[in-house]
Structures are given as C-alpha cells and as structure tokens.
Amino acid sequence: MRWSAFAVFIALFALVTMLGFVAARWRKADLSDLHEWGLGGRRFGTFITWFLLGGDLYTAYTFIAVPALVFGAGAMGFFALPYTVIAYPLVFAALPRLWRVAHRHNYVTGADFVRGRYDSRTLALLVAATGILATMPYIALQLVGMEVVIAALGFPMGGATGDLPLVIAFAVLAAYTYTSGLRAPALIAVIKDLLVYVTVITLVIAVPWKLGGFAPVFASVPADKLLLAAPPPHSLGSYSAFASLALGSALALFCYPHVLTGVLSANNPRTLTRNMALLPAFSLALGLLALLGYMALASHVERLPEFSPYFARFKSSFAVPALILHTFPQWFAGVALAAIAVGALVPAAIMSIAAANLWTRSVYREFINPACTAAQESNQAKAASLVVKFGALLFVLLLPSSYAINFQLLGGVWIIQILPALLFGLYTRWFHRYALMAGWASGMTAGTLMALDLHFASAVYPLRFLGWTVPGYAALYALMVNIFVTVAATPLIRAIGLSAGMDSTRREDYLPVE
Amino acid sequence: MSRARANTPYFARSGRHARSAATGRSRVWYLLLLVPIAATLWVPLFNRDAPAFFGIPYFYWYLLAWVPLSAICSAFVYLQTRDRH
Known part of the structure; x- marks a missing residue:
C-alpha cells in the first residue's frame, strides 16, 4: 500500500461524497419531479454548465485511454485533439434549437424529442434503446479506469479484496x-475539474523539467510513430483514418445521452453557445494529457521493475498512473489519482441518470404505466439509475475488461445511428419516420458487421472502392449507410402512402422568442 | 399531466436573454465555424515535424494551437449572432 497517497485520496473522496449528499439541498426544489431530479431543474448557468459538461465529456477513461493510445500508437492516437476541436463548432447552431424545443415541450431526453417530432413511440424506443445500450459499456469503462487507480494506490489486484474498494466507491x-x-x-464536477487542472498543469511542467525540455521527450518517440505514415499508392492510408476517427467521434459525442442530459440542464441557449467557446479549455488539457503518453515513453516507466506487474495487467493504460507515481511525491500522487477517480464518478453518475431518464420516459411511461404521476415517474428513474449502475458493476466484475472496451467501441458505432432522427430532425421533417427506422436498422447492422469483421481489434475499416482503399472509422461508414437508406426510403414510403404522423412541435418552438 | 404542468415558457423566466434572433446578415458568420473543422481534418496541412516549437514537432503544436483558435472562432460567432438591441 502507498499509505500517504491513500490518505490524501480518502480525504478527497470523503469531501466529494459529502458534496454529493449536500447537493440534494442545493437550489432546493421538489426532487420527486423528473426534470428536477434528472435535469437539475434546467437551471445551471454558464459557470456550472462549463464544469458539468467538462466533467461529463472528459471522463476518467479519456484521461487514461488517450495518453495510453499515444503511448502505444503515437501520432494516430492524437486524433483525439481534432475530435475535441471540431466537436463544438459542429453543434454550435444545433444545440440551442434542441434546448428550446425541449424546454417548450418538457422533453427530458433526445428520445422524447424524436417522439414528439415524428409521432412515433417505436422510433423513440429505438433511440432510447440505442442510448442505453451505448451508455452501459461507457459506465463500465469508467469502472475500468477506477480499477487502474485503485491498483495504483497499492491495493492487491483482482480477487475479493481487490474488488472491494471498487464496490464501495460505486455503492456510495x-x-x-x-x-x-x-x-x-454538477456540484462534484467543480472539484473534479479543479483537481484535473492542477494535476495536468503540474505534470506538464514537472516532467519536461526533469527530462530537460520537450525535445528529449519527442526524441524518445520511435520515428515511425512521431508522424502519420504517408499513405501507400491507391490508398488514403492513415490520413483518412485519422480524419474520420476525429469527425465520427465528434458527431457521435452529442448523440450520447449523458451529453444531452448536460446540454438540456443549462438554463438557457446562450449558456450553451457561450460554453461552445469556453469548453475548449478542456480540450487544451486533453491535448497536454495526450502528450503525457510520450512523457511516459521518455521516462521509460514500463521498464521500471516496480511497475511491471501493473503493465502486465493493464498494458498501456497504466502509462499515466505510472508516470504520476514516478514523478510526484506520494501525497501529490494521491491528489492526481483522486482526480482520475472522481473523474470516473462524475460521468458515471450523469450516464446512469441519462439512461434512467431514457428508460422512464420511453419505456415506463410509454408502455408500462402511461397514467403515472410525476412522483411515480421520478421514483422509477431513481430506481432505474441503481439498476444501470449495478449492471455496469457486474459487467466489470464478471467479464474481462477487454469486453468493456470492445462494447464501448461498438457503442460509438451504434450511438451515431440516432443522428439522422435527432440532429436532422431539428432542422427538417422531410425524413419519414419509417425511413428513419429503416436507416437506423441498416446503420446498426452495417456498423456491427464491420466491427465483427475487424474482430474488435480496430475501429478503422479499410473500405475498398474503385481500386482505392479508404481506411475510415466504421461508425462514420455505418452512418453513411444509414443516411443513404433513410434518404432513399423516404420518397418510397411516402409513395406507398404510409402516414407520417402528427408533428407536435411547431416551427417557432425551435427559434428564439421575438 | 406532468407534460402540461412543467410547460412554463422559458421566456417567462429569462426575458432579457430570450431575444437572440440570428438575423440574415449575422447568420453568415456561422461559416466561420467551418474553418477549424477544415484546418484540423486536412492531414497533409500539418503532417510534418518542422518547424518545431520549443522542441514540439509541427504536427503537435499546430493541432494544439487550433484549440484556442477554434475557441476564438466560436466566441466571435457567438458575439456576432447574439441579440443586438
């Protein structure tokens, strides 16, 4: 055990737990109302929204996986940076529209919007099910991140004693x-983000200081990993892979239920657009964190005998914790490891709330108890949030962590399939609801088949087309199939004369009030 | 019931912020948002190591530099498209 690191860690964990319970009385309202429990009453201003979305989008898994990817794969792992750069401009104009229509009709989830827009509870169910399916492995991954941290604190790995701290943290x-x-x-995110900033800034100053600047850090990177490999003839090689990974991840980001929950909890659309300019501060932290992968490489942490059992178990995911333990005195390592652990708790909480909202609105109220009272609805969501978390915990305890990673990869491929219904739906109702269902089904099938064909080893599918090879993110290719089918099927279905349903939203619901 | 109950129009709460109509002229500024997208996705623009900056190869500092640059683009579009009255 690393006792002084553990003591600092426990103190911070206790502080966060206290805040979590105190939060019930913060901006006091009736929590037996779903939009109070599940969206914080849509009252978060610019400041809290910045911390909340920052804590939500940049998860513990990001903080471990991105540097790990750069540590292992070099420049290709850096696609995470353009991903976070373009994510905000892509949705800059769309989010205020979504917020306004959701606010006017009391939509709590993206599926609620689809339900109202297309008058189809089946389409809403598909959107909700996709969201829940994609969120579960994402929560599981947060737990995998916590496992790494718990091991770094010196707990035995695996077995009942190794799992116990994880179970306790998750129960709390x-x-x-x-x-x-x-x-x-929302309240804990403030602490989490401050801890993350302190850790990242300290690491990015301290490590190059020790190693003698950035030049030696990059000098330790193998030449073939420092830049993207030039594409071979008749292929777009790593170039299209890099760009499509960034674009596909950015498009998928705002389809995730936990991100939409954060978005809908803002107090007005201007809070959101303002945050589109303020959130890149986190991208900068992420970019610096990605460089930590190279710093770990330059510090040769994987060759230190004290870390070898950890690298054997967690592989490159241990690069950042190893760098933390290697660089800092123990007490500060405790701060840094707490930053990662709390970084897992915040998104895990939001994800479970988002999944619970989806279940409650699109399954419970729609199919099981349509006459439910507000209190019944809220209680159902609270119970569902427990089930979701318990499910993710079992997933991690019973299955190897590679399953969580594979399913997370599939989750990205799946969640992007709701984009036509959700994002296009904000601008046009031209698409027919049955065409959207057909497109969704084709995209899900195509994406899953591509992932299976790649044996989950990679998310990049080498598409062959007119003698050229275009390696690209499978999620993006599957989305293209989806959009193609949706566009082709819409006039056909209309020609058959199937009803398009009643749109319960009006044009002005999406626009600012004049 | 619960659907009708929470239908308080948001402009009733925040009337001052409600009027953020993007007029035809200011909507052109949205095109500015395409710049960071093109600049960071077109790989041949930046896939090289020179010139380095404080020992950081071009590939890396170019992409890092686009984080604040895209934030500036977004902030500019925000200022140009919010309500003016």
Whole structure:
C-alpha cells in the first residue's frame, strides 16, 4: 500500500461524497419531479454548465485511454485533439434549437424529442434503446479506469479484496445519485475539474523539467510513430483514418445521452453557445494529457521493475498512473489519482441518470404505466439509475475488461445511428419516420458487421472502392449507410402512402422568442 | 399531466436573454465555424515535424494551437449572432 497517497485520496473522496449528499439541498426544489431530479431543474448557468459538461465529456477513461493510445500508437492516437476541436463548432447552431424545443415541450431526453417530432413511440424506443445500450459499456469503462487507480494506490489486484474498494466507491456513488439526482455530479464536477487542472498543469511542467525540455521527450518517440505514415499508392492510408476517427467521434459525442442530459440542464441557449467557446479549455488539457503518453515513453516507466506487474495487467493504460507515481511525491500522487477517480464518478453518475431518464420516459411511461404521476415517474428513474449502475458493476466484475472496451467501441458505432432522427430532425421533417427506422436498422447492422469483421481489434475499416482503399472509422461508414437508406426510403414510403404522423412541435418552438 | 404542468415558457423566466434572433446578415458568420473543422481534418496541412516549437514537432503544436483558435472562432460567432438591441 502507498499509505500517504491513500490518505490524501480518502480525504478527497470523503469531501466529494459529502458534496454529493449536500447537493440534494442545493437550489432546493421538489426532487420527486423528473426534470428536477434528472435535469437539475434546467437551471445551471454558464459557470456550472462549463464544469458539468467538462466533467461529463472528459471522463476518467479519456484521461487514461488517450495518453495510453499515444503511448502505444503515437501520432494516430492524437486524433483525439481534432475530435475535441471540431466537436463544438459542429453543434454550435444545433444545440440551442434542441434546448428550446425541449424546454417548450418538457422533453427530458433526445428520445422524447424524436417522439414528439415524428409521432412515433417505436422510433423513440429505438433511440432510447440505442442510448442505453451505448451508455452501459461507457459506465463500465469508467469502472475500468477506477480499477487502474485503485491498483495504483497499492491495493492487491483482482480477487475479493481487490474488488472491494471498487464496490464501495460505486455503492456510495449510487446512494448520492439516488438522493440528489443531477445536482450531485454538477456540484462534484467543480472539484473534479479543479483537481484535473492542477494535476495536468503540474505534470506538464514537472516532467519536461526533469527530462530537460520537450525535445528529449519527442526524441524518445520511435520515428515511425512521431508522424502519420504517408499513405501507400491507391490508398488514403492513415490520413483518412485519422480524419474520420476525429469527425465520427465528434458527431457521435452529442448523440450520447449523458451529453444531452448536460446540454438540456443549462438554463438557457446562450449558456450553451457561450460554453461552445469556453469548453475548449478542456480540450487544451486533453491535448497536454495526450502528450503525457510520450512523457511516459521518455521516462521509460514500463521498464521500471516496480511497475511491471501493473503493465502486465493493464498494458498501456497504466502509462499515466505510472508516470504520476514516478514523478510526484506520494501525497501529490494521491491528489492526481483522486482526480482520475472522481473523474470516473462524475460521468458515471450523469450516464446512469441519462439512461434512467431514457428508460422512464420511453419505456415506463410509454408502455408500462402511461397514467403515472410525476412522483411515480421520478421514483422509477431513481430506481432505474441503481439498476444501470449495478449492471455496469457486474459487467466489470464478471467479464474481462477487454469486453468493456470492445462494447464501448461498438457503442460509438451504434450511438451515431440516432443522428439522422435527432440532429436532422431539428432542422427538417422531410425524413419519414419509417425511413428513419429503416436507416437506423441498416446503420446498426452495417456498423456491427464491420466491427465483427475487424474482430474488435480496430475501429478503422479499410473500405475498398474503385481500386482505392479508404481506411475510415466504421461508425462514420455505418452512418453513411444509414443516411443513404433513410434518404432513399423516404420518397418510397411516402409513395406507398404510409402516414407520417402528427408533428407536435411547431416551427417557432425551435427559434428564439421575438 | 406532468407534460402540461412543467410547460412554463422559458421566456417567462429569462426575458432579457430570450431575444437572440440570428438575423440574415449575422447568420453568415456561422461559416466561420467551418474553418477549424477544415484546418484540423486536412492531414497533409500539418503532417510534418518542422518547424518545431520549443522542441514540439509541427504536427503537435499546430493541432494544439487550433484549440484556442477554434475557441476564438466560436466566441466571435457567438458575439456576432447574439441579440443586438
């Protein structure tokens, strides 16, 4: 055990837990109302939204996986940077529209919007099911991130004693999410983000200082990993892979239920657009974190005997924790490891709330108890959030962590398939609801087949086309199939004369009030 | 019920912020948002190591530099498209 690191870690964890329970009384309101429990009453201003979305988008897994990818794969892993650069401009104009229509009709989830827009509870169910399916492995991955941190604190790996801290941390998380709803992660996100900034800035200054500047850091990177490999003849090679990974990830980001939950909890659309300019501060932190992968490489942490059992178990995911333990005195390592662990709790809480909202609105109220009272609806969501978290915990405890990673990869491929219904739906109702279902089904099938064909080893599918090879992110290719089918099927279905349903939103619902 | 109950129009709460109509002229500024997207996705623009900056190869500092640059683009579009009255 690393006792002083552990002591600091426990102190910070206790502080966060206290905040989680206190949050129930913050901006006090009736939590037996779904939009209070599940969206914080849509009252978060620019400041809290910045911390909340920052804590939501940049998860513990990001902080471990991105540097790990750069540590292992070099320049290709850096696609995470353009991904976060372009994510905000892509949705800059769309999010205020979504916020306005959701606010006017009390939509709590993206599926609620699809339900109202297309008058189809089946389409809404597909959107909700995709969201829940994609969120579960994402929560599981947060737990995988926590496992790495718990091991770094010196707990034995695996076995009942190794799993116990994880179970306790998650039970505590489940308890305050249950009582406080979205208010808990919103308040904790402030602490989490501050801890992350302190850790990242300290690491990015301290490590190059020790190694003698950035030049030696990059000098230790193998030449073939420092830049993207030039494409071979008749192929777009790593260039199209890099760009499509960034674009596909950015498009998928705002389809994720936990991100939409963060977006809808803002107090007005201007809070959102303002945050589109403020959130890149986190991207800068992420970019610097990605460089930590090279710093770990330059520090040769994987060759240190004290870390070898960890690298054997967690592979390159241990690069950042190893760099932290290697660089800092123990007490500060405790701060840094707490930053990662709390970085897992915040998104895990928001994800479970988002999945619970989807279940409650699109399954429970739609198919099981349409006459439910507001209190019944809210209680159902609270219970669902427990089930979701418990499910993710079992997933991680019973299955190897590679399953969580593979399913997360599939999750990205799946979640992007709701983009036509959700994002296009904000601008036009030209697409027919049955065509959207057909497109969704084709995209899901195509994406899953591509992932299976790649044996989950990669997300990049080498598409062959007119004698050229265009390696690209499978999610983006599957989305193209989806859009093609949706566009082709819409006039056909209309020609048959199937009803398009009643749109319960009006044009002015999407626009600012004049 | 619950659907009708929480239908408080948001302009009733925040009337001052409600009027953010993007007029035809200011909507052109949205095109500025395409610049960071093109600049960071067109790989041949930046896939080289020179010139380095404080020992950081071009590929890396170019992409890092686009983080604040795209934030500036977004902030500019925000200022140009918010309500003017």
